[in-house]
Amino acid sequence: xxxxxxxxxxxxxxxxxxxxxxxxxxxxxxxxxxxxxxxxxxxxxxxxxxxxxxxxxxxxxxxxxxxxxxxxxxxxxxxxxxxxxxxxxxxxxxxxxxxxxxxxxxxxxxxxxxxxxxxxxxxxxxxxxxxxxxxxxxxxxxxxxxxxxx
Amino acid sequence: xxxxxxxxxxxxxxxxxxxxxxxxxxxxxxxxxxxxxxxxxxxxxxxxxxxxxxxxxxxxxxxxxxxxxxxxxxxxxxxxxxxxxxxxxxxxxxxxxxxxxxxxxxxxxxxxxxxxxxxxxxxxxxxxxxxxxxxxxxxxxxxxxxxxxx
DNA sequence: CTCTTTCATTAGCAATGCTAACGAATTATA
DNA sequence: TATAATTCGTTAGCATTGCTAATGAAAGAG
Numbered sequence: 001x002x003x004x005x006x007x008x009x010x011x012x013x014x015x016x017x018x019x020x021x022x023x024x025x026x027x028x029x030x031x032x033x034x035x036x037x038x039x040x041x042x043x044x045x046x047x048x049x050x051x052x053x054x055x056x057x058x059x060x061x062x063x064x065x066x067x068x069x070x071x072x073x074x075x076x077x078x079x080x081x082x083x084x085x086x087x088x089x090x091x092x093x094x095x096x097x098x099x100x101x102x103x104x105x106x107x108x109x110x111x112x113x114x115x116x117x118x119x120x121x122x123x124x125x126x127x128x129x130x131x132x133x134x135x136x137x138x139x140x141x142x143x144x145x146x147x148x149x150x
Numbered sequence: 151x152x153x154x155x156x157x158x159x160x161x162x163x164x165x166x167x168x169x170x171x172x173x174x175x176x177x178x179x180x181x182x183x184x185x186x187x188x189x190x191x192x193x194x195x196x197x198x199x200x201x202x203x204x205x206x207x208x209x210x211x212x213x214x215x216x217x218x219x220x221x222x223x224x225x226x227x228x229x230x231x232x233x234x235x236x237x238x239x240x241x242x243x244x245x246x247x248x249x250x251x252x253x254x255x256x257x258x259x260x261x262x263x264x265x266x267x268x269x270x271x272x273x274x275x276x277x278x279x280x281x282x283x284x285x286x287x288x289x290x291x292x293x294x295x296x297x298x299x300x
Numbered sequence: 301c302t303c304t305t306t307c308a309t310t311a312g313c314a315a316t317g318c319t320a321a322c323g324a325a326t327t328a329t330a
Numbered sequence: 331t332a333t334a335a336t337t338c339g340t341t342a343g344c345a346t347t348g349c350t351a352a353t354g355a356a357a358g359a360g
Contacts, residue, residue, distance in 0.1 A: 189347075190347090217349065217350085219350085
């Protein structure tokens with residue numbers, strides 16, 4: 001009786017190609033972000049601030065999977081560019097809350113729009129069916145990332 | 151008669167989520183590469199050398215979408231670590247051919263194995279069906295990247 | 301033979317990552 | 331309450347990785 005033995009190499013094959021595709025995809029798109037005048041780390045942190053709301057430096061560092069000293073410098077850069085501000089915490093004087101400025105919100109949304117338009121333009125070669133399948137797989141991937149724990 | 155109007159926003163929605171998923175995926179996996187003792191740029195260049203064979207510095211820079219001065223430094227780092235060597239070109243003395251050493255091949259394959267195993271382990275939560283669909287979409291994505299031109 | 305082009309390097313700047321060490325504030329404990 | 335331990339952010343200093351501009355050496359064009 002033919003059982004279906006789950007092929008144990010399958011997930012590794014997908015993992016390999018997925019990794020490669022992700023690298024090359026981001027390498028292409030990165031240049032669009034840089035066109036905004038801010039580097040990728042600042043842009044990404046700003047994105048967290050805009051969509052997640054104000055938060056402490058430590059929380060922001062954790063969200064970006066970066067150590068606090070690194071985030072201190074990223075925030076300093078954002079502040080110098082007028083895209084975010086440090087706000088003292090009224091309850092705990094050790095904490096510093098970071099908040100995106102209106103200018104920061106604007107720049108993020110413009111950059112996001114440009115980047116997405118650029119990427120979407122290159123997805124136009126796909127059939128509607130392939131695009132739909134890709135959309136579902138990206139959703140699958142989002143689920144994987146959600147449950148990720150080292 | 152109900153025609154199917156192609157939704158023009160669809161590709162942008164996919165683009166947006168795809169971008170986000172790629173960022174978060176690589177952020178997670180990056181740490182595995184760094185565990186090999188070499189940074190991501192060196193690791194990636196070494197990968198091109200191992201799978202694409204020896205090539206000139208300029209070709210390697212183009213493959214990695216990086217300017218020649220940057221690649222000069224990456225190769226110097228690889229050479230210091232004994233992972234690649236510069237070989238003078240017999241036909242054209244301006245050119246420098248770069249070749250991965252056996253040690254470089256070994257390190258790359260070990261790192262690759264570790265990284266893929268790590269990523270694959272997190273894909274294990276997926277059903278066989280979802281995994282298969284993801285595999286197909288990654289292939290679709292590879293096709294998109296192949297035809298990419300700025 | 302001279303001029304131009306090509307290829308790699310050097311020099312110097314900026315952004316991003318890290319660890320170690322510190323200072324200030326808060327919390328826990330003796 | 332006074333002191334010790336912990337937490338939070340910063341500073342200092344290092345390495346990697348990206349860029350442009352300028353240099354040098356070799357090859358090709360005229």
